[in-house]
Amino acid sequence: MSGENSTRQKLPSSRILPNEAGRGSGRLSNEIDFWRGVALVMIFINHVPGIWFENWTTRNIGTSDSAELFVFLAGFSLRYLADSRTENLTTPRLFMRLEGRAFTIYAAHILTTVLALALLATAAVLLQTNLILTWHNAQAFFQDPAPTIIGIAAVSHHLGYFDILPLYIALMSMAPFIVLLHRHAPQLLIPVSLAIWAATLTAGFNLPTWPVENRWFFNPLAWQLCFVTGFVLTKPTGLGAWARKHLLALRLIAIPILIAGFFAKYNELRWPSPLEVPWPEMFFVYNKTFLSPLRFIHMLALAALITGVFAWAYRFRVFALPGDYLCLLGRNSLNVFCPGSILSLTGQVVRFAAPDSIFVDIAVLLTGIFLMSAVAWASEWRSRI
Amino acid sequence: MSKRVNIHGLWVAALLACSSPVLAQSPGTSPGTPPVVVEPIVPATPPSASVLSVQCAVPVAQISTPAPLARMIAQLESGRALRILAIGSSSTWGVGASAYRRNYPSQLERILEKTWKGLEVEIINRGVSGELAATTASRLISEAALVRPDLILWQLGTNDALARIPINQFAETVRSTVRLLRKSNMDVVLVGLQYTPRYARDEHYKAVRMKLQSIAAEENLLYVRRFQAMEFIARTQSNQQMMAEDNFHLNDLGYQCMAEHIAQAVIGSLFVRRPRGTPGPRT
Numbered sequence: 001m002s003g004e005n006s007t008r009q010k011l012p013s014s015r016i017l018p019n020e021a022g023r024g025s026g027r028l029s030n031e032i033d034f035w036r037g038v039a040l041v042m043i044f045i046n047h048v049p050g051i052w053f054e055n056w057t058t059r060n061i062g063t064s065d066s067a068e069l070f071v072f073l074a075g076f077s078l079r080y081l082a083d084s085r086t087e088n089l090t091t092p093r094l095f096m097r098l099e100g101r102a103f104t105i106y107a108a109h110i111l112t113t114v115l116a117l118a119l120l121a122t123a124a125v126l127l128q129t130n131l132i133l134t135w136h137n138a139q140a141f142f143q144d145p146a147p148t149i150i151g152i153a154a155v156s157h158h159l160g161y162f163d164i165l166p167l168y169i170a171l172m173s174m175a176p177f178i179v180l181l182h183r184h185a186p187q188l189l190i191p192v193s194l195a196i197w198a199a200t201l202t203a204g205f206n207l208p209t210w211p212v213e214n215r216w217f218f219n220p221l222a223w224q225l226c227f228v229t230g231f232v233l234t235k236p237t238g239l240g241a242w243a244r245k246h247l248l249a250l251r252l253i254a255i256p257i258l259i260a261g262f263f264a265k266y267n268e269l270r271w272p273s274p275l276e277v278p279w280p281e282m283f284f285v286y287n288k289t290f291l292s293p294l295r296f297i298h299m300l301a302l303a304a305l306i307t308g309v310f311a312w313a314y315r316f317r318v319f320a321l322p323g324d325y326l327c328l329l330g331r332n333s334l335n336v337f338c339p340g341s342i343l344s345l346t347g348q349v350v351r352f353a354a355p356d357s358i359f360v361d362i363a364v365l366l367t368g369i370f371l372m373s374a375v376a377w378a379s380e381w382r383s384r385i
Numbered sequence: 386m387s388k389r390v391n392i393h394g395l396w397v398a399a400l401l402a403c404s405s406p407v408l409a410q411s412p413g414t415s416p417g418t419p420p421v422v423v424e425p426i427v428p429a430t431p432p433s434a435s436v437l438s439v440q441c442a443v444p445v446a447q448i449s450t451p452a453p454l455a456r457m458i459a460q461l462e463s464g465r466a467l468r469i470l471a472i473g474s475s476s477t478w479g480v481g482a483s484a485y486r487r488n489y490p491s492q493l494e495r496i497l498e499k500t501w502k503g504l505e506v507e508i509i510n511r512g513v514s515g516e517l518a519a520t521t522a523s524r525l526i527s528e529a530a531l532v533r534p535d536l537i538l539w540q541l542g543t544n545d546a547l548a549r550i551p552i553n554q555f556a557e558t559v560r561s562t563v564r565l566l567r568k569s570n571m572d573v574v575l576v577g578l579q580y581t582p583r584y585a586r587d588e589h590y591k592a593v594r595m596k597l598q599s600i601a602a603e604e605n606l607l608y609v610r611r612f613q614a615m616e617f618i619a620r621t622q623s624n625q626q627m628m629a630e631d632n633f634h635l636n637d638l639g640y641q642c643m644a645e646h647i648a649q650a651v652i653g654s655l656f657v658r659r660p661r662g663t664p665g666p667r668t
Contacts, residue, residue: 049517050550129583130631131547134475135515143480160516204531212478214513217524274530275569281530289527348548356549356589
């Protein structure tokens with residue numbers, strides 16, 4: 001545990017956020033980047049539905065998946081930035097910095113969405129099937145562009161599998177308030193976050209989408225809990241100190257939760273029926289949109305178990321190469337996530353057009369992983385020149 | 386405040402459906418089967434009693450095998466408003482329809498309100514174009530808990546077939562979700578794959594259809610054989626334009642037929658194998 005803490009503390013905060021210049025040589029790899037890299041690869045795979053490798057991502061071993069991990073780690077990044085001395089973030093600078101970051105993510109989201117639409121259109125033209133234009137909620141754009149382009153610009157129309165960045169935009173817009181609360185009343189952070197989450201689940205409230213009448217796939221008012229929990233647990237203060245002090249006990253609690261999660265995943269009658277559960281329903285059903293307790297608790301248990309594994313594994317040389325590779329991805333998470341989602345969509349098109357074969361799946365995976373690392377490498381190279 | 390629903394019209398519809406010689410006949414699916422002549426249905430059914438219009442006429446046995454809809458019957462007998470959750474992909478959202486009110490859930494709402502005079506029917510549309518069953522299943526659970534519908538119409542399979550989701554994985558998604566909903570006696574109707582000549586011979590497309598049919602049989606679910614019904618119309622009324630310009634999605638008439646077929650399947654199921662203890666509908 002102490003080893004893990006020292007690993008974290010050795011890191012200058014500037015390494016944590018992507019797009020941050022000034023990464024020196026030496027040991028760049030760290031635990032957060034590593035798990036972020038793992039989450040990025042798993043999100044890439046999970047977003048090519050039907051691909052064989054889908055059977056090997058964390059969602060197969062329990063009730064949470066890489067989305068929770070990704071948002072949880074985003075909270076870590078925010079904490080490093082918030083506590084950074086070099087940044088000297090006074091309140092106005094804090095707002096400027098974090099809302100600016102939200103705008104960067106917004107710009108990345110719009111660019112990614114436009115590229116995804118262009119990719120679907122290209123595939124439809126090349127493969128001569130307009131069917132592809134309906135994929136992932138894209139049909140609204142091609143059938144009724146006027147309201148849909150408004151919806152895209154207003155982040156109220158999301159393409160399927162391209163709905164994590166809207167959540168991220170919403171979370172980053174809330175981030176200055178999280179940091180202010182952390183500065184002035186840190187003990188209130190978790191209670192306020194829990195209260196908002198509980199109220200959201202109780203009311204069943206979610207942001208609407210438009211022009212396609214639906215709701216956000218990732219409800220920001222529910223998912224902020226995951227983000228804030230990551231934020232609070234990053235440093236060995238407050239709840240973070242408590243968690244570190246009782247890590248062994250937490251792990252002992254985590255193991256039966258993870259075992260139960262594993263069996264629940266493979267038991268047909270695994271979840272309580274959505275119509276049988278008592279009020280408030282969202283606390284008892286298994287649901288991703290509202291980050292239901294079944295998912296959140298599993299994610300926390302998984303985090304308790306895997307924390308420190310990185311520092312331990314890094315002692316073995318054989319781990320260094322894949323470990324460094326995943327850290328490279330994780331350090332550049334936004335720059336990798338956006339092309340990663342386009343690559344996933346390309347993978348879907350390829351799997352649609354090519355014959356059904358494991359070799360196609362292998363080619364999709366290897367090409368995707370290679371290009372994601374190429375983008376990460378280029379991002380770092382660009383920041384050095 | 387609650388109105389008794391007049392289900393007399395329904396009995397007429399059901400009796401006519403059962404007595405029609407064409408409908409009793411079960412046309413084989415082998416390619417050698419001669420096309421069934423459809424004319425006799427039409428004059429035999431006064432428009433007020435049957436939900437199938439001339440353009441959408443298909444033998445009832447081709448559309449679905451009746452399965453119990455206990456919760457819906459209870460709701461109808463109580464006279465309360467009927468709340469239906471229509472969830473699925475592009476065919477639910479209404480890709481190809483000229484307007485929102487022409488998509489199948491909107492048309493179905495009008496058909497059901499016409500069938501039961503005085504009944505209030507609310508259909509909540511949660512279609513997302515191009516969505517796979519696994520994602521819909523996840524939304525379905527939260528929507529079911531929040532909307533609390535009396536009946537769920539889950540349109541699925543087309544996108545999974547095209548994305549070549551492994552059959553067993555698809556089946557597992559459907560089965561576990563359906564069982565979850567059925568634990569609380571929820572009525573679930575599976576609405577099958579889109580008909581399109583382009584995929585009529587595709588092996589995987591066919592395998593997904595067959596799998597849905599077998600899941601429906603195992604779970605004793607009402608399954609609307611959309612593909613077969615539309616293929617029948619395409620065979621027997623080939624001059625009728627049912628498809629949108631993309632030649633894959635339905636146009637307004639196609640959605641009208643889809644709505645009518647679902648209405649027919651649902652209505653036909655209200656008169657079979659009633660669960661023990663519940664009284665039959667009185668005329």
